[in-house]
Amino acid sequence: MTVPLLKVDNLAVEFGPKANPIRVVDGVSFEIPPAGAVGIVGESGSGKSITSLSILRLISEPPGRIVQGRIEFNGVNLLDLPRSEMPDIRGRDIAMIFQEPMSSLNPVMTIGDQIGEAIKLHEDMPGEKRRERVIEMLRLVGIPDPAGRLDSYPHQFSGGMRQRVMIAMALVCNPKLLIADEPTTALDVTIQAQVLDLMHKLRRTLNTAVLLISHDLGVIADVCERVVVMYAGRVVEEADIRSIFRNPQHPYTRGLLQSIPKLDDDRDRLYQIPGSVPLAGSVKKGCPFYQRCSLRIDKCAQEMPPMFSFGPDQRAACWVTAGQADAKAKEVAL
Amino acid sequence: MTDSIIRVEDLGKTFRSGSSLSLGKPADEVRAVDGCSFSVNHGETLALVGESGCGKSTLGRLLLRLIDPTAGKIFFENTELTHLPAGRMRDMRRHLQMIFQDPYGSLSPRRTVAQIIAEPLDVFGIVRSRRERRDRVADLMNQVGLSPSFMDRHPRQFSGGQRQRIGIARAIAVDPSFIVADEPVSALDVSVQAQIINLMQDLQRQKNFSFLFIAHDLAVVRHIADRVAVMYLGRIVEIGPKKQIYGMPQHPYTQALLSAAPEPDPDRKARRIILEGDVPSPKRVPSGCSFHTRCPIRQDICSVERPPLREVATGQLAACHFANPFPIPVAKAVPVVPA
Numbered sequence: 001m002t003v004p005l006l007k008v009d010n011l012a013v014e015f016g017p018k019a020n021p022i023r024v025v026d027g028v029s030f031e032i033p034p035a036g037a038v039g040i041v042g043e044s045g046s047g048k049s050i051t052s053l054s055i056l057r058l059i060s061e062p063p064g065r066i067v068q069g070r071i072e073f074n075g076v077n078l079l080d081l082p083r084s085e086m087p088d089i090r091g092r093d094i095a096m097i098f099q100e101p102m103s104s105l106n107p108v109m110t111i112g113d114q115i116g117e118a119i120k121l122h123e124d125m126p127g128e129k130r131r132e133r134v135i136e137m138l139r140l141v142g143i144p145d146p147a148g149r150l151d152s153y154p155h156q157f158s159g160g161m162r163q164r165v166m167i168a169m170a171l172v173c174n175p176k177l178l179i180a181d182e183p184t185t186a187l188d189v190t191i192q193a194q195v196l197d198l199m200h201k202l203r204r205t206l207n208t209a210v211l212l213i214s215h216d217l218g219v220i221a222d223v224c225e226r227v228v229v230m231y232a233g234r235v236v237e238e239a240d241i242r243s244i245f246r247n248p249q250h251p252y253t254r255g256l257l258q259s260i261p262k263l264d265d266d267r268d269r270l271y272q273i274p275g276s277v278p279l280a281g282s283v284k285k286g287c288p289f290y291q292r293c294s295l296r297i298d299k300c301a302q303e304m305p306p307m308f309s310f311g312p313d314q315r316a317a318c319w320v321t322a323g324q325a326d327a328k329a330k331e332v333a334l
Numbered sequence: 335m336t337d338s339i340i341r342v343e344d345l346g347k348t349f350r351s352g353s354s355l356s357l358g359k360p361a362d363e364v365r366a367v368d369g370c371s372f373s374v375n376h377g378e379t380l381a382l383v384g385e386s387g388c389g390k391s392t393l394g395r396l397l398l399r400l401i402d403p404t405a406g407k408i409f410f411e412n413t414e415l416t417h418l419p420a421g422r423m424r425d426m427r428r429h430l431q432m433i434f435q436d437p438y439g440s441l442s443p444r445r446t447v448a449q450i451i452a453e454p455l456d457v458f459g460i461v462r463s464r465r466e467r468r469d470r471v472a473d474l475m476n477q478v479g480l481s482p483s484f485m486d487r488h489p490r491q492f493s494g495g496q497r498q499r500i501g502i503a504r505a506i507a508v509d510p511s512f513i514v515a516d517e518p519v520s521a522l523d524v525s526v527q528a529q530i531i532n533l534m535q536d537l538q539r540q541k542n543f544s545f546l547f548i549a550h551d552l553a554v555v556r557h558i559a560d561r562v563a564v565m566y567l568g569r570i571v572e573i574g575p576k577k578q579i580y581g582m583p584q585h586p587y588t589q590a591l592l593s594a595a596p597e598p599d600p601d602r603k604a605r606r607i608i609l610e611g612d613v614p615s616p617k618r619v620p621s622g623c624s625f626h627t628r629c630p631i632r633q634d635i636c637s638v639e640r641p642p643l644r645e646v647a648t649g650q651l652a653a654c655h656f657a658n659p660f661p662i663p664v665a666k667a668v669p670v671v672p673a
């Protein structure tokens with residue numbers, strides 16, 4: 001086993017008053033190997049963004065707080081570091097891009113200056129060399145005539161171009177991990193195709209590891225090697241991409257895959273999971289999927305299923321499928 | 335053409351902003367919809383796809399005359415709607431309903447579910463007593479899978495999927511024969527999307543209304559549509575039976591769009607056609623074929639001459655100079671030579 005680049009271990013995040021907190025992320029664990037690509041899928045409110053913000057300790061406190069767990073980056077628990085060291089890590093070691101690029105670009109600063117600033121934060125580099133680096137990055141992300149666009153402002157770029165500028169800015173200091181929270185959700189399909197293509201190219205050329213957050217299983221399947229499936233603030237399944245799609249073990253993952261129409265299926269009706277998604281933190285006892293699950297047994301309402309291992313590459317939190325898989329499944333020690 | 339329920343001819347909508355009065359500045363013109371001709375048949379679902387801003391919602395609203403066209407004609411069955419006086423148009427609305435994308439924004443927060451669903455019943459004077467009204471509402475709620483006991487609640491107390499059910503109940507309340515659904519599942523959670531898609535299909539089978547289904551998810555469209563129309567910058571660039579559009583797309587934009595959608599399957603990484611550049615602004619639609627600035631197969635003629643929408647296979651029309659009319663399947667035309 002190679003040492004993971006990032007190891008999130010038993011993370012829990014709470015919001016609200018300490019006396020009566022809401023636990024929106026609970027017991028989340030997963031790893032990213034160096035240069036690997038891991039995806040997080042889950043429905044709205046399942047805790048994907050909160051999990052990724054926790055890695056960089058960007059949860060605003062109050063109202064939120066990390067109440068449990070470890071976040072190890074290259075073996076160092078980031079939660080043990082003094083807060084003052086986090087800005088050094090952000091950008092240089094771990095970079096993040098957000099869903100809405102306009103809100104994270106400064107509207108009154110030129111594109112060239114903004115990317116240049118990102119370099120200045122972490123590296124001592126003479127102005128001329130910095131300029132060259134910025135141009136090189138813009139070229140890498142496919143901005144035509146990059147030297148001519150240095151003095152443009154964000155509003156002069158289209159949505160897809162702004163997203164590519166964000167990626168250029170995130171990668172300018174060669175971080176080892178890029179966290180991308182729904183990087184293509186706001187984009188049209190043909191522009192999304194450009195950005196996904198760019199992510200592949202960057203992984204090949206720069207060896208950057210990626211944590212990609214999306215509710216679109218197509219996007220995840222395109223980029224990632226492993227997938228973390230979240231439901232109501234918990235990880236319900238975690239596996240290599242092929243096992244998730246070919247042999248899912250959690251009833252939610254199974255239902256989700258059957259309920260999405262595919263480009264080549266000829267079903268008359270889609271499979272539907274009954275009911276609606278519970279709010280993160282609202283299920284206090286038992287399995288968070290119990291209300292909607294077709295396989296449930298009485299035990300599910302009483303006891304939260306732990307993560308069971310289904311072979312070396314797959315884990316899922318379900319009493320019933322773990323029982324069915326029997327000998328292979330054993331409880332994973334946390 | 336007796337088969338069609340809705341038919342439009344050369345339909346156009348240009349939005350003008352910044353009047354010519356203001357210091358002689360030329361008015362800003364957005365050609366949101368331009369020269370669209372097509373029909374929707376009885377009981378059929380025509381899906382409308384295309385990228386953001388290409389004019390899908392505008393076209394949908396034009397069909398119901400929620401906004402007035404600046405060019406062309408709209409027919410409902412045999413009645414021309416285009417210049418129908420307000421009173422007669424109001425009567426027509428009974429047959430023409432709409433379902434919106436945003437179940438949050440489109441339902442008035444102050445009214446109860448019963449009031450929202452009953453609104454069209456009241457407008458068209460369909461129920462005579464309060465008792466009958468409540469019975470109708472309860473019946474409609476059952477049809478869309480909502481418990482009638484929630485009748486007196488407010489929409490904010492419902493989830494996104496439940497609100498979309500309320501919107502559907504309101505739309506079918508007056509038994510319309512044509513419904514425009516503008517991205518009805520785009521705002522919903524993935525696991526709830528399937529519920530709403532199934533519901534709409536079940537209702538359509540029972541009631542046999544026709545659908546114009548606006549969407550950007552091509553897999554959803556393939557599941558629900560009978561025919562598909564692809565829009566680019568206000569124009570229809572390809573239209574035809576679903577099987578042909580997905581199996582043998584003829585317009586290079588349709589081909590790129592279909593190849594761009596990432597498939598939820600790790601073993602089927604599509605070979606994507608990556609289009610250069612961005613969608614041009616509808617304020618400056620390129621000359622000739624409006625797709626020529628991004629087209630991977632463009633020739634000189636493309637920037638000069640606008641290609642007409644012409645038949646390229648039975649029932650399939652494409653607007654490209656190089657779309658192959660009645661293509662011969664390659665496997666049959668070319669003898670197989672081992673490489």
Ligand SMILES: Nc1ncnc2c1ncn2[C@@H]1O[C@H](COP(=O)(O)OP(=O)(O)OP(=O)(O)O)[C@@H](O)[C@H]1O
Nearest residue numbers: 015024043044045046047048049050051063279280
């Ligand atoms: N500042 C906050 N105060 C209270 N609750 C919050 C706050 N921010 C997030 N939450 C709650 O935490 C839960 C998880 O939110 P998160 O943003 O991580 O979801 P997500 O999976 O990223 O959803 P989406 O797909 O909609 O982006 C949600 O139930 C949300 O309401």
Ligand SMILES: Nc1ncnc2c1ncn2[C@@H]1O[C@H](COP(=O)(O)OP(=O)(O)OP(=O)(O)O)[C@@H](O)[C@H]1O
Nearest residue numbers: 349364365366385386387388389390391392393616
């Ligand atoms: N009332 C209006 N005034 C001026 N311009 C408008 C108006 N409504 C729409 N437009 C413009 O017309 C064009 C088409 O808009 P429309 O909303 O029909 O696109 P759409 O295909 O539905 O996009 P989306 O997928 O984002 O919903 C856009 O450029 C839009 O900015």
Ligand code: SF4
Nearest residue numbers: 287290293300318319
């Ligand atoms: S633990 Fe029980 S309720 Fe939860 S997913 Fe498994 S069978 Fe369903």
Ligand SMILES: [Mg+2]
Nearest residue numbers: 048049050181
């Ligand atoms: Mg989020």
Ligand SMILES: [Mg+2]
Nearest residue numbers: 390391392516
């Ligand atoms: Mg629209």
